[in-house]
Amino acid sequence: MAEIGEGEEVKLLGVWFSPFVSRVKWALKMKGIQYEYLEDDLANKSPLLLQSNPFYRKVPVLLHHAKPIAESIIILEYIDQIWRSNPILPPEPHQRALARFWAKFAEDKFTEVVRRVLLVDGEEKKRAEKEAQEALAVLEGELKSKGSKFFGGEAIGLVDLVMGWIAIWLEPIEQVSGAKVFDPEKFPSLKAWMEAFVELPLIQDCSPSKASLVPALQQVRDIALARSKKAH
Ligand SMILES: N[C@@H](CCC(=O)N[C@@H](CS)C(=O)NCC(=O)O)C(=O)O
Missing domain, CATH: 3.40.30.10 (Glutaredoxin)
Known part of the structure:
Protein backbone atom coordinates (compact mmCIF):
# COMPACT_ATOMS: atom_id res chain seq x y z
CA MET A 1 0.00 0.00 0.00
CA TRP A 83 -7.03 13.09 4.05
CA ARG A 84 -9.85 11.44 5.97
CA SER A 85 -8.01 9.29 8.56
CA ASN A 86 -7.89 10.59 12.16
CA PRO A 87 -10.58 13.24 11.62
CA ILE A 88 -9.94 16.80 12.81
CA LEU A 89 -13.62 17.79 12.65
CA PRO A 90 -16.47 15.62 13.95
CA PRO A 91 -18.87 14.15 11.34
CA GLU A 92 -22.12 15.58 12.70
CA PRO A 93 -22.95 19.08 11.29
CA HIS A 94 -23.89 20.71 14.59
CA GLN A 95 -20.79 19.33 16.32
CA ARG A 96 -18.69 20.56 13.37
CA ALA A 97 -20.23 24.03 13.67
CA LEU A 98 -19.50 24.09 17.41
CA ALA A 99 -15.88 23.06 16.86
CA ARG A 100 -15.50 25.86 14.28
CA PHE A 101 -17.13 28.33 16.66
CA TRP A 102 -14.72 27.52 19.50
CA ALA A 103 -11.72 27.54 17.18
CA LYS A 104 -12.74 31.02 16.01
CA PHE A 105 -13.38 32.18 19.56
CA ALA A 106 -9.97 30.91 20.71
CA GLU A 107 -8.25 32.59 17.77
CA ASP A 108 -10.01 35.97 17.94
CA LYS A 109 -10.32 36.35 21.70
CA PHE A 110 -7.17 34.62 22.86
CA THR A 111 -4.46 34.08 20.22
CA GLU A 112 -4.76 37.54 18.71
CA VAL A 113 -4.88 39.13 22.16
CA VAL A 114 -1.76 37.26 23.33
CA ARG A 115 -0.04 38.44 20.16
CA ARG A 116 -0.62 41.97 21.51
CA VAL A 117 0.77 40.94 24.91
CA LEU A 118 3.97 39.94 23.12
CA LEU A 119 4.22 42.92 20.80
CA VAL A 120 3.15 45.94 22.85
CA ASP A 121 3.97 47.57 26.16
CA GLY A 122 2.47 49.73 28.90
CA GLU A 123 -1.28 50.21 29.29
CA GLU A 124 -2.05 48.41 26.05
CA LYS A 125 -0.19 45.33 27.26
CA LYS A 126 -2.05 45.43 30.57
CA ARG A 127 -5.39 45.62 28.74
CA ALA A 128 -4.44 42.70 26.50
CA GLU A 129 -3.31 40.68 29.54
CA LYS A 130 -6.71 41.17 31.17
CA GLU A 131 -8.64 40.37 27.97
CA ALA A 132 -6.60 37.18 27.52
CA GLN A 133 -7.46 36.07 31.07
CA GLU A 134 -11.16 36.72 30.40
CA ALA A 135 -11.03 34.56 27.27
CA LEU A 136 -9.25 31.79 29.20
CA ALA A 137 -12.05 31.83 31.80
CA VAL A 138 -14.58 31.20 29.01
CA LEU A 139 -12.46 28.41 27.50
CA GLU A 140 -11.97 26.87 30.96
CA GLY A 141 -15.77 26.80 31.39
CA GLU A 142 -16.28 25.19 27.98
CA LEU A 143 -13.70 22.46 28.61
CA LYS A 144 -15.05 21.79 32.09
CA SER A 145 -18.61 21.46 30.82
CA LYS A 146 -17.46 19.01 28.12
CA GLY A 147 -15.78 16.88 30.78
CA SER A 148 -13.45 15.30 28.20
CA LYS A 149 -9.68 15.06 28.04
CA PHE A 150 -9.48 17.27 24.94
CA PHE A 151 -11.79 19.80 23.31
CA GLY A 152 -12.20 17.17 20.57
CA GLY A 153 -13.22 14.46 23.08
CA GLU A 154 -10.79 11.63 23.85
CA ALA A 155 -8.66 12.54 20.81
CA ILE A 156 -7.52 15.96 19.67
CA GLY A 157 -9.58 17.89 17.12
CA LEU A 158 -9.75 21.34 15.53
CA VAL A 159 -9.97 23.34 18.77
CA ASP A 160 -7.04 21.43 20.30
CA LEU A 161 -4.88 22.02 17.21
CA VAL A 162 -5.80 25.71 17.19
CA MET A 163 -5.25 26.25 20.91
CA GLY A 164 -2.44 23.76 21.47
CA TRP A 165 0.26 26.41 21.07
CA ILE A 166 -0.69 27.68 24.54
CA ALA A 167 0.90 24.61 26.13
CA ILE A 168 4.29 25.46 24.65
CA TRP A 169 4.38 29.17 23.70
CA LEU A 170 2.54 30.84 26.57
CA GLU A 171 5.27 30.46 29.20
CA PRO A 172 8.03 31.85 26.94
CA ILE A 173 5.70 34.71 25.92
CA GLU A 174 5.04 35.49 29.59
CA GLN A 175 8.76 35.39 30.32
CA VAL A 176 9.68 37.70 27.46
CA SER A 177 6.82 40.19 27.92
CA GLY A 178 6.75 40.19 31.71
CA ALA A 179 2.97 39.60 31.60
CA LYS A 180 1.12 36.89 33.55
CA VAL A 181 -1.79 35.40 31.64
CA PHE A 182 -2.15 31.84 32.89
CA ASP A 183 -2.95 31.01 36.50
CA PRO A 184 -3.10 27.20 36.99
CA GLU A 185 -5.25 27.61 40.12
CA LYS A 186 -7.88 29.54 38.19
CA PHE A 187 -7.80 27.27 35.16
CA PRO A 188 -7.40 23.67 36.40
CA SER A 189 -9.16 22.06 33.40
CA LEU A 190 -6.96 23.95 30.95
CA LYS A 191 -3.90 23.01 32.99
CA ALA A 192 -4.77 19.28 32.75
CA TRP A 193 -5.55 19.73 29.03
CA MET A 194 -2.16 21.37 28.38
CA GLU A 195 -0.37 18.56 30.20
CA ALA A 196 -2.23 15.89 28.21
CA PHE A 197 -1.58 17.77 24.96
CA VAL A 198 2.19 18.07 25.32
CA GLU A 199 2.43 14.42 26.39
CA LEU A 200 1.15 13.26 22.98
CA PRO A 201 4.07 11.79 20.99
CA LEU A 202 2.95 13.60 17.84
CA ILE A 203 3.17 16.95 19.64
CA GLN A 204 6.53 16.12 21.21
CA ASP A 205 7.90 15.07 17.82
CA CYS A 206 7.25 18.31 16.00
CA SER A 207 7.29 21.24 18.40
CA PRO A 208 10.06 23.64 19.36
CA SER A 209 11.31 23.61 22.95
CA LYS A 210 10.23 26.36 25.34
CA ALA A 211 13.91 27.22 25.91
CA SER A 212 14.54 27.72 22.19
CA LEU A 213 11.48 29.97 21.89
CA VAL A 214 12.61 32.48 24.52
CA PRO A 215 15.36 34.19 22.46
CA ALA A 216 13.33 33.93 19.23
CA LEU A 217 10.29 35.60 20.81
CA GLN A 218 12.49 38.17 22.52
CA GLN A 219 13.78 39.17 19.10
CA VAL A 220 10.23 39.38 17.68
CA ARG A 221 9.22 41.60 20.63
CA ASP A 222 12.30 43.83 20.38
CA ILE A 223 11.70 44.43 16.66
CA ALA A 224 8.00 45.24 17.22
CA LEU A 225 8.73 47.65 20.09
CA ALA A 226 11.51 49.39 18.14
CA ARG A 227 9.14 49.82 15.16
CA SER A 228 6.36 51.30 17.26
CA LYS A 229 8.82 53.70 18.95
CA LYS A 230 9.98 54.89 15.55
CA ALA A 231 6.37 55.38 14.40
CA HIS A 232 5.57 57.66 17.39
N1 LIG B 1 -3.81 34.25 10.69
C1 LIG B 1 -2.56 33.71 10.20
C2 LIG B 1 -1.43 34.20 11.06
C3 LIG B 1 -0.07 33.78 10.52
C4 LIG B 1 1.05 34.66 11.06
O1 LIG B 1 0.84 35.61 11.79
N2 LIG B 1 2.28 34.32 10.67
C5 LIG B 1 3.44 35.12 11.04
C6 LIG B 1 4.51 34.25 11.68
S1 LIG B 1 4.04 33.76 13.29
C7 LIG B 1 4.04 35.74 9.78
O2 LIG B 1 4.19 35.10 8.77
N3 LIG B 1 4.40 37.04 9.85
C8 LIG B 1 5.04 37.72 8.76
C9 LIG B 1 4.60 39.14 8.67
O3 LIG B 1 3.69 39.55 9.41
O4 LIG B 1 5.17 39.86 7.86
C10 LIG B 1 -2.66 32.18 10.20
O5 LIG B 1 -3.43 31.64 10.99
O6 LIG B 1 -2.00 31.55 9.36
Missing part, protein backbone atom coordinates in the same frame (compact mmCIF):
# COMPACT_ATOMS: atom_id res chain seq x y z
CA ALA A 2 1.29 3.45 -0.87
CA GLU A 3 1.96 5.60 2.15
CA ILE A 4 -0.32 8.57 2.60
CA GLY A 5 1.30 11.58 1.02
CA GLU A 6 3.46 9.54 -1.35
CA GLY A 7 3.21 11.04 -4.83
CA GLU A 8 1.04 13.74 -3.32
CA GLU A 9 3.57 16.55 -3.43
CA VAL A 10 2.88 18.36 -0.22
CA LYS A 11 5.07 21.28 0.84
CA LEU A 12 4.82 23.52 3.88
CA LEU A 13 6.30 27.00 4.02
CA GLY A 14 6.98 28.07 7.57
CA VAL A 15 9.22 29.48 10.23
CA TRP A 16 10.18 27.16 13.08
CA PHE A 17 9.05 29.45 15.93
CA SER A 18 5.53 30.15 14.62
CA PRO A 19 2.62 28.59 16.50
CA PHE A 20 0.50 28.96 13.34
CA VAL A 21 2.98 26.79 11.45
CA SER A 22 3.20 24.22 14.23
CA ARG A 23 -0.54 23.60 14.22
CA VAL A 24 -0.27 22.65 10.54
CA LYS A 25 2.74 20.39 11.26
CA TRP A 26 0.70 18.68 14.00
CA ALA A 27 -2.23 18.08 11.63
CA LEU A 28 0.03 16.66 8.91
CA LYS A 29 1.68 14.38 11.46
CA MET A 30 -1.71 13.32 12.85
CA LYS A 31 -2.75 12.27 9.34
CA GLY A 32 0.59 10.58 8.61
CA ILE A 33 1.24 12.80 5.58
CA GLN A 34 4.76 13.06 4.22
CA TYR A 35 5.75 16.54 3.13
CA GLU A 36 8.66 18.77 2.40
CA TYR A 37 9.18 21.54 4.92
CA LEU A 38 10.65 24.82 3.65
CA GLU A 39 11.94 27.21 6.31
CA ASP A 40 11.39 30.81 5.23
CA ASP A 41 12.99 34.01 6.47
CA LEU A 42 10.49 36.66 7.54
CA ALA A 43 13.14 39.37 7.27
CA ASN A 44 13.75 38.39 3.66
CA LYS A 45 10.68 36.54 2.44
CA SER A 46 11.13 34.01 -0.34
CA PRO A 47 9.62 34.64 -3.79
CA LEU A 48 7.62 31.43 -3.26
CA LEU A 49 6.02 32.85 -0.09
CA LEU A 50 5.28 36.22 -1.74
CA GLN A 51 3.71 34.52 -4.75
CA SER A 52 1.76 31.97 -2.70
CA ASN A 53 0.30 34.38 -0.15
CA PRO A 54 0.55 37.79 -1.87
CA PHE A 55 -1.97 39.67 0.27
CA TYR A 56 -1.04 38.60 3.80
CA ARG A 57 2.58 37.53 3.03
CA LYS A 58 2.50 35.26 6.08
CA VAL A 59 3.39 31.69 6.92
CA PRO A 60 2.12 29.02 7.01
CA VAL A 61 1.36 28.26 3.39
CA LEU A 62 0.58 24.70 2.32
CA LEU A 63 1.33 23.77 -1.28
CA HIS A 64 -0.56 20.73 -2.51
CA HIS A 65 0.51 19.83 -6.05
CA ALA A 66 1.85 23.40 -6.23
CA LYS A 67 -1.57 24.88 -5.35
CA PRO A 68 -1.16 27.25 -2.38
CA ILE A 69 -3.47 27.40 0.64
CA ALA A 70 -2.89 30.14 3.23
CA GLU A 71 -4.24 30.82 6.74
CA SER A 72 -3.58 28.06 9.25
CA ILE A 73 -7.19 27.24 10.21
CA ILE A 74 -8.20 27.06 6.55
CA ILE A 75 -5.22 24.76 5.97
CA LEU A 76 -6.35 22.50 8.83
CA GLU A 77 -9.81 22.20 7.30
CA TYR A 78 -8.30 21.52 3.86
CA ILE A 79 -6.07 18.78 5.27
CA ASP A 80 -9.07 17.20 6.97
CA GLN A 81 -11.08 17.21 3.75
CA ILE A 82 -8.32 15.71 1.61
Whole structure:
Protein backbone atom coordinates (compact mmCIF):
# COMPACT_ATOMS: atom_id res chain seq x y z
CA MET A 1 0.00 0.00 0.00
CA ALA A 2 1.29 3.45 -0.87
CA GLU A 3 1.96 5.60 2.15
CA ILE A 4 -0.32 8.57 2.60
CA GLY A 5 1.30 11.58 1.02
CA GLU A 6 3.46 9.54 -1.35
CA GLY A 7 3.21 11.04 -4.83
CA GLU A 8 1.04 13.74 -3.32
CA GLU A 9 3.57 16.55 -3.43
CA VAL A 10 2.88 18.36 -0.22
CA LYS A 11 5.07 21.28 0.84
CA LEU A 12 4.82 23.52 3.88
CA LEU A 13 6.30 27.00 4.02
CA GLY A 14 6.98 28.07 7.57
CA VAL A 15 9.22 29.48 10.23
CA TRP A 16 10.18 27.16 13.08
CA PHE A 17 9.05 29.45 15.93
CA SER A 18 5.53 30.15 14.62
CA PRO A 19 2.62 28.59 16.50
CA PHE A 20 0.50 28.96 13.34
CA VAL A 21 2.98 26.79 11.45
CA SER A 22 3.20 24.22 14.23
CA ARG A 23 -0.54 23.60 14.22
CA VAL A 24 -0.27 22.65 10.54
CA LYS A 25 2.74 20.39 11.26
CA TRP A 26 0.70 18.68 14.00
CA ALA A 27 -2.23 18.08 11.63
CA LEU A 28 0.03 16.66 8.91
CA LYS A 29 1.68 14.38 11.46
CA MET A 30 -1.71 13.32 12.85
CA LYS A 31 -2.75 12.27 9.34
CA GLY A 32 0.59 10.58 8.61
CA ILE A 33 1.24 12.80 5.58
CA GLN A 34 4.76 13.06 4.22
CA TYR A 35 5.75 16.54 3.13
CA GLU A 36 8.66 18.77 2.40
CA TYR A 37 9.18 21.54 4.92
CA LEU A 38 10.65 24.82 3.65
CA GLU A 39 11.94 27.21 6.31
CA ASP A 40 11.39 30.81 5.23
CA ASP A 41 12.99 34.01 6.47
CA LEU A 42 10.49 36.66 7.54
CA ALA A 43 13.14 39.37 7.27
CA ASN A 44 13.75 38.39 3.66
CA LYS A 45 10.68 36.54 2.44
CA SER A 46 11.13 34.01 -0.34
CA PRO A 47 9.62 34.64 -3.79
CA LEU A 48 7.62 31.43 -3.26
CA LEU A 49 6.02 32.85 -0.09
CA LEU A 50 5.28 36.22 -1.74
CA GLN A 51 3.71 34.52 -4.75
CA SER A 52 1.76 31.97 -2.70
CA ASN A 53 0.30 34.38 -0.15
CA PRO A 54 0.55 37.79 -1.87
CA PHE A 55 -1.97 39.67 0.27
CA TYR A 56 -1.04 38.60 3.80
CA ARG A 57 2.58 37.53 3.03
CA LYS A 58 2.50 35.26 6.08
CA VAL A 59 3.39 31.69 6.92
CA PRO A 60 2.12 29.02 7.01
CA VAL A 61 1.36 28.26 3.39
CA LEU A 62 0.58 24.70 2.32
CA LEU A 63 1.33 23.77 -1.28
CA HIS A 64 -0.56 20.73 -2.51
CA HIS A 65 0.51 19.83 -6.05
CA ALA A 66 1.85 23.40 -6.23
CA LYS A 67 -1.57 24.88 -5.35
CA PRO A 68 -1.16 27.25 -2.38
CA ILE A 69 -3.47 27.40 0.64
CA ALA A 70 -2.89 30.14 3.23
CA GLU A 71 -4.24 30.82 6.74
CA SER A 72 -3.58 28.06 9.25
CA ILE A 73 -7.19 27.24 10.21
CA ILE A 74 -8.20 27.06 6.55
CA ILE A 75 -5.22 24.76 5.97
CA LEU A 76 -6.35 22.50 8.83
CA GLU A 77 -9.81 22.20 7.30
CA TYR A 78 -8.30 21.52 3.86
CA ILE A 79 -6.07 18.78 5.27
CA ASP A 80 -9.07 17.20 6.97
CA GLN A 81 -11.08 17.21 3.75
CA ILE A 82 -8.32 15.71 1.61
CA TRP A 83 -7.03 13.09 4.05
CA ARG A 84 -9.85 11.44 5.97
CA SER A 85 -8.01 9.29 8.56
CA ASN A 86 -7.89 10.59 12.16
CA PRO A 87 -10.58 13.24 11.62
CA ILE A 88 -9.94 16.80 12.81
CA LEU A 89 -13.62 17.79 12.65
CA PRO A 90 -16.47 15.62 13.95
CA PRO A 91 -18.87 14.15 11.34
CA GLU A 92 -22.12 15.58 12.70
CA PRO A 93 -22.95 19.08 11.29
CA HIS A 94 -23.89 20.71 14.59
CA GLN A 95 -20.79 19.33 16.32
CA ARG A 96 -18.69 20.56 13.37
CA ALA A 97 -20.23 24.03 13.67
CA LEU A 98 -19.50 24.09 17.41
CA ALA A 99 -15.88 23.06 16.86
CA ARG A 100 -15.50 25.86 14.28
CA PHE A 101 -17.13 28.33 16.66
CA TRP A 102 -14.72 27.52 19.50
CA ALA A 103 -11.72 27.54 17.18
CA LYS A 104 -12.74 31.02 16.01
CA PHE A 105 -13.38 32.18 19.56
CA ALA A 106 -9.97 30.91 20.71
CA GLU A 107 -8.25 32.59 17.77
CA ASP A 108 -10.01 35.97 17.94
CA LYS A 109 -10.32 36.35 21.70
CA PHE A 110 -7.17 34.62 22.86
CA THR A 111 -4.46 34.08 20.22
CA GLU A 112 -4.76 37.54 18.71
CA VAL A 113 -4.88 39.13 22.16
CA VAL A 114 -1.76 37.26 23.33
CA ARG A 115 -0.04 38.44 20.16
CA ARG A 116 -0.62 41.97 21.51
CA VAL A 117 0.77 40.94 24.91
CA LEU A 118 3.97 39.94 23.12
CA LEU A 119 4.22 42.92 20.80
CA VAL A 120 3.15 45.94 22.85
CA ASP A 121 3.97 47.57 26.16
CA GLY A 122 2.47 49.73 28.90
CA GLU A 123 -1.28 50.21 29.29
CA GLU A 124 -2.05 48.41 26.05
CA LYS A 125 -0.19 45.33 27.26
CA LYS A 126 -2.05 45.43 30.57
CA ARG A 127 -5.39 45.62 28.74
CA ALA A 128 -4.44 42.70 26.50
CA GLU A 129 -3.31 40.68 29.54
CA LYS A 130 -6.71 41.17 31.17
CA GLU A 131 -8.64 40.37 27.97
CA ALA A 132 -6.60 37.18 27.52
CA GLN A 133 -7.46 36.07 31.07
CA GLU A 134 -11.16 36.72 30.40
CA ALA A 135 -11.03 34.56 27.27
CA LEU A 136 -9.25 31.79 29.20
CA ALA A 137 -12.05 31.83 31.80
CA VAL A 138 -14.58 31.20 29.01
CA LEU A 139 -12.46 28.41 27.50
CA GLU A 140 -11.97 26.87 30.96
CA GLY A 141 -15.77 26.80 31.39
CA GLU A 142 -16.28 25.19 27.98
CA LEU A 143 -13.70 22.46 28.61
CA LYS A 144 -15.05 21.79 32.09
CA SER A 145 -18.61 21.46 30.82
CA LYS A 146 -17.46 19.01 28.12
CA GLY A 147 -15.78 16.88 30.78
CA SER A 148 -13.45 15.30 28.20
CA LYS A 149 -9.68 15.06 28.04
CA PHE A 150 -9.48 17.27 24.94
CA PHE A 151 -11.79 19.80 23.31
CA GLY A 152 -12.20 17.17 20.57
CA GLY A 153 -13.22 14.46 23.08
CA GLU A 154 -10.79 11.63 23.85
CA ALA A 155 -8.66 12.54 20.81
CA ILE A 156 -7.52 15.96 19.67
CA GLY A 157 -9.58 17.89 17.12
CA LEU A 158 -9.75 21.34 15.53
CA VAL A 159 -9.97 23.34 18.77
CA ASP A 160 -7.04 21.43 20.30
CA LEU A 161 -4.88 22.02 17.21
CA VAL A 162 -5.80 25.71 17.19
CA MET A 163 -5.25 26.25 20.91
CA GLY A 164 -2.44 23.76 21.47
CA TRP A 165 0.26 26.41 21.07
CA ILE A 166 -0.69 27.68 24.54
CA ALA A 167 0.90 24.61 26.13
CA ILE A 168 4.29 25.46 24.65
CA TRP A 169 4.38 29.17 23.70
CA LEU A 170 2.54 30.84 26.57
CA GLU A 171 5.27 30.46 29.20
CA PRO A 172 8.03 31.85 26.94
CA ILE A 173 5.70 34.71 25.92
CA GLU A 174 5.04 35.49 29.59
CA GLN A 175 8.76 35.39 30.32
CA VAL A 176 9.68 37.70 27.46
CA SER A 177 6.82 40.19 27.92
CA GLY A 178 6.75 40.19 31.71
CA ALA A 179 2.97 39.60 31.60
CA LYS A 180 1.12 36.89 33.55
CA VAL A 181 -1.79 35.40 31.64
CA PHE A 182 -2.15 31.84 32.89
CA ASP A 183 -2.95 31.01 36.50
CA PRO A 184 -3.10 27.20 36.99
CA GLU A 185 -5.25 27.61 40.12
CA LYS A 186 -7.88 29.54 38.19
CA PHE A 187 -7.80 27.27 35.16
CA PRO A 188 -7.40 23.67 36.40
CA SER A 189 -9.16 22.06 33.40
CA LEU A 190 -6.96 23.95 30.95
CA LYS A 191 -3.90 23.01 32.99
CA ALA A 192 -4.77 19.28 32.75
CA TRP A 193 -5.55 19.73 29.03
CA MET A 194 -2.16 21.37 28.38
CA GLU A 195 -0.37 18.56 30.20
CA ALA A 196 -2.23 15.89 28.21
CA PHE A 197 -1.58 17.77 24.96
CA VAL A 198 2.19 18.07 25.32
CA GLU A 199 2.43 14.42 26.39
CA LEU A 200 1.15 13.26 22.98
CA PRO A 201 4.07 11.79 20.99
CA LEU A 202 2.95 13.60 17.84
CA ILE A 203 3.17 16.95 19.64
CA GLN A 204 6.53 16.12 21.21
CA ASP A 205 7.90 15.07 17.82
CA CYS A 206 7.25 18.31 16.00
CA SER A 207 7.29 21.24 18.40
CA PRO A 208 10.06 23.64 19.36
CA SER A 209 11.31 23.61 22.95
CA LYS A 210 10.23 26.36 25.34
CA ALA A 211 13.91 27.22 25.91
CA SER A 212 14.54 27.72 22.19
CA LEU A 213 11.48 29.97 21.89
CA VAL A 214 12.61 32.48 24.52
CA PRO A 215 15.36 34.19 22.46
CA ALA A 216 13.33 33.93 19.23
CA LEU A 217 10.29 35.60 20.81
CA GLN A 218 12.49 38.17 22.52
CA GLN A 219 13.78 39.17 19.10
CA VAL A 220 10.23 39.38 17.68
CA ARG A 221 9.22 41.60 20.63
CA ASP A 222 12.30 43.83 20.38
CA ILE A 223 11.70 44.43 16.66
CA ALA A 224 8.00 45.24 17.22
CA LEU A 225 8.73 47.65 20.09
CA ALA A 226 11.51 49.39 18.14
CA ARG A 227 9.14 49.82 15.16
CA SER A 228 6.36 51.30 17.26
CA LYS A 229 8.82 53.70 18.95
CA LYS A 230 9.98 54.89 15.55
CA ALA A 231 6.37 55.38 14.40
CA HIS A 232 5.57 57.66 17.39
N1 LIG B 1 -3.81 34.25 10.69
C1 LIG B 1 -2.56 33.71 10.20
C2 LIG B 1 -1.43 34.20 11.06
C3 LIG B 1 -0.07 33.78 10.52
C4 LIG B 1 1.05 34.66 11.06
O1 LIG B 1 0.84 35.61 11.79
N2 LIG B 1 2.28 34.32 10.67
C5 LIG B 1 3.44 35.12 11.04
C6 LIG B 1 4.51 34.25 11.68
S1 LIG B 1 4.04 33.76 13.29
C7 LIG B 1 4.04 35.74 9.78
O2 LIG B 1 4.19 35.10 8.77
N3 LIG B 1 4.40 37.04 9.85
C8 LIG B 1 5.04 37.72 8.76
C9 LIG B 1 4.60 39.14 8.67
O3 LIG B 1 3.69 39.55 9.41
O4 LIG B 1 5.17 39.86 7.86
C10 LIG B 1 -2.66 32.18 10.20
O5 LIG B 1 -3.43 31.64 10.99
O6 LIG B 1 -2.00 31.55 9.36
